[in-house]
Amino acid sequence: MKVVKLLLALMTFCFAMGVSQAAEKEAAKYYPAVVVKKDGTKDEGFMTVGYFGSASYGVWLAPVPRKSKEDKFYASSDVSQVYLNIEEGSYLLREPIKWVYANFYVKNNYKHTQDVFALVLEKGDLELYAIYYEGYKKFTNYYCKRKGEEVAGLVAIVECNRKGERCDVSDHFEASYKHLFGDYPDLCKQIEEEKLTGEHLPEIVKEYNRYKAEKKIGK
Secondary structure, rough: OOHHHHHHHHHHHHHHHHHHHHHHHHHHOOOEEEEEEEOOEEEEEEEOOOOOOOOOOOEEEEEOOOOOOOEEEEHHHEEEEEEEEEEOOOEEEEEEEEEEEEHHHHOOOOOOOOEEEEEEEEEOOOOEEEEEOOOEEEEEEEEEEEEOOOOOEHHHHEEEEOOOOOEEEEOOOHHHHHHHHHHHHHHHHHHHHOOOOHHHHHHHHHHHHHHHHHHHHHH
């Protein structure tokens, strides 16, 4: 009986290790990247997709597509932009931004800002940024700010399973959507009716910017 229990424990441990290593392998993919420093110079190398943009104090650039002792660190104060090449000829853009939680953002309380390198999703009257965490689940943090503002608000955290299904949205979105989209009543109505949620922030912000652009043309 003791032998059977030992074998079962060993099998469980090996299975858990396998799942953990598979998730870690997925999070450790490296892609070609370019770091654009504030002095205008550029460095090329590789960056990981896992924990995309999660470094609050800077970014790491690897000389080869894997973690190495030669990885170079760039402080957020020295970097203006980072380009990550996910597909041939298609670059994603990351920028350092300052952010606060949604409840502080709507009150214009910027006393306790934090820094993050975030993916740029949308530019316009509203700017949308995101960071992704990949592991046993997928997490997306969405940050939004008006054009010209120096600080963004964390307006939603979306948590999904590995297949991108069964997603949960944090209450940050509920606390901030009227502040962001209040001058577009029809859009707010769709959010109130839960036809649109924090999962749809890229589409929501794109539609809001389209609406604002049309209003300007109509003046």
